[in-house]
């Protein structure tokens with residue numbers, strides 16, 4: 076307890092103390108001869124868009140996430156890295172309650188969006204998912220036309236009252252996703268006929284069309300070639316003007332290129348969160364260092 | 373590799389190849405055997421049945437004598453309807469073959485023409501009373517014995533006592549043939565008439581309509597129920613719940629229950645408890661629904677299960693509710709599989725006989741059913757009934773009915789294939 080708070084910057088420390096927020100110490104692990112005791116670095120920020128406190132996630136009896144405390148700042152891109160199976164996707168799904176669709180999954184702790192409890196009884200997961208959009212690892216356009224793909228969410232929530240409004244919305248979303256130029260003559264062609272990179276941008280356009288505040292991206296480029304990846308990384312840079320983005324990635328270079336802060340997960344625990352620069356140049360924790368230097372992963 | 377290892381492997385290789393060869397040979401043989409059986413079956417059905425698509429007609433000169441009939445063209449409809457047309461037919465035959473003596477021969481003479489001749493004549497007169505008083509040549513249905521002979525199924529070299537057609541009848545037939553008064557034509561009767569005790573008048577229309585109505589009831593009940601059940605079990609039911617598991621096991625078991633049991637169930641519950649009228653397409657459809665439900669549910673569940681979860685996740689991630697995901701994505705994508713399962717289930721139901729025997733659909737019904745509440749029979753039961761009839765002419769009709777049923781089944785399977793292809797090619 077005390078040593079954790081000691082590692083937090085003063086500003087966070089004071090806010091923590093005032094809330095009497097307890098960041099408990101994570102139990103010691105023998106693996107790699109390194110101790111994970113709480114989260115090192117700056118897990119909490121002042122202008123948080125979303126935050127989690129004391130987050131545990133269980134799949135049946137098996138615990139996948141251990142006591143995570145993390146803020147995601149407004150209009151920042153936070154990268155989540157860590158070895159496979161360490162719970163990055165699971166944590167991301169906590170933030171838009173996608174875990175609700177997994178029957179055996181149980182989430183505890185407090186989770187807020189703009190200070191509102193997203194797991195409160197009166198919180199509608201449908202509305203939440205409109206505010207917190209998601210882009211998946213494998214591009215998953217609907218087997219419908221490009222137009223219908225983008226228009227789907229808007230239609231679902233009744234965001235456009237007539238056809239021309241919907242047309243404008245589709246166009247605007249495709250422009251923001253940097254796809255409009257390539258597909259403007261083929262809006263009625265199937266979305267599944269596009270290349271992998273285009274499909275992923277289509278999925279981003281589809282998420283943007285609902286006008287979310289936060290976009291969660293789960294390894295959005297891991298199925299793409301380097302050129303398509305570069306296009307999407309550029310796109311993310313533009314998107315952060317208007318959106319808050321949390322991205323899970325396997326590529327350290329990607330995390331370094333696009334994000335402002337980086338969070339390192341290990342075996343369900345949040346080991347270290349810091350400015351991306353710091354994490355990659357001067358990691359505090361031995362595990363983080365091992366991971367970014369490629370000693371395991 | 374040492375020489376001995378190579379030798380050992382070589383020796384083993386020979387064995388392996390021999391094994392593979394044998395296995396391929398057995399596989400090929402089983403396919404050949406099944407094809408041979410199928411071919412034998414089809415050939416026997418077609419060779420027996422094709423002749424039923426032709427029917428023998430006989431041309432008679434009928435004198436529409438107003439005195440014999442007791443009517444004239446000014447008589448009212450009732451009188452026209454009930455006039456003595458039978459006598460006219462008899463007279464026309466007598467005139468054609470004068471000098472027939474004895475009750476036996478006289479009856480045989482009358483039996484050259486089907487009993488339906490008098491009704492055909494009546495309908496002609498009702499349509500055009502001006503015919504009265506004139507002499508006309510009409511084609512009438514020949515009696516089944518004549519038809520059987522014309523199709524070469526009676527050997528005239530047999531001794532007379534062993535023949536269904538006697539020498540004097542042969543003489544009449546020969547004379548009619550010589551005068552071009554006997555002719556085989558396409559058998560429209562087979563599709564336009566209902567069942568009859570007289571083979572030459574019997575047709576499939578009643579059974580076809582009965583099957584159609586029964587299938588309509590079955591489809592309109594089993595499709596929505598089965599799809600809803602499958603969607604619930606796949607998408608909404610709690611997982612690892614004992615009750616859900618129990619239901620699943622039971623659905624799978626139901627698919628293996630002998631169909632006659634469903635007939636007994638229908639008899640006890642629908643007829644016994646709810647008083648649904650027996651022998652109707654309604655009760656038939658209700659019973660066949662029970663039978664097809666498991667088939668469609670199992671196929672639909674497999675189809676729903678195979679919809680990629682990533683599509684569903686995408687929709688959920690955009691804020692679609694579970695029902696919206698189901699109706700916008702899961703069901704449309706599962707539809708080809710669901711439809712295939714439905715058509716397979718319907719094809720099973722179309723060919724089903726046993727449960728229908730239990731609920732009275734085996735009755736002789738001479739009327740074409742007009743609704744799901746009319747007494748009716750269905751194609752397979754009609755086949756069963758005809759195959760049970762002693763007349764030679766019914767046996768070719770049995771085969772013809774099987775051919776018609778097979779044609780429908782092949783058609784349904786083609787539709788299933790086309791639907792599947794069409795939905796698959798959409799993107």
Ligand SMILES: Nc1ncnc2c1ncn2[C@@H]1O[C@H](COP(=O)(O)OP(=O)(O)O)[C@@H](O)[C@H]1O
Pocket residue numbers: 134139157158159160161162163164165166177
């Ligand atoms: N649907 C699920 N059911 C059961 N266990 C799961 C499920 N999804 C993930 N897990 C488990 O949770 C842990 C974290 O998985 P995940 O969040 O997918 O890791 P990551 O995205 O970091 O690779 C893993 O041990 C994984 O086996």
Ligand SMILES: [Mg+2]
Pocket residue numbers: 163164165293
């Ligand atoms: Mg993952």
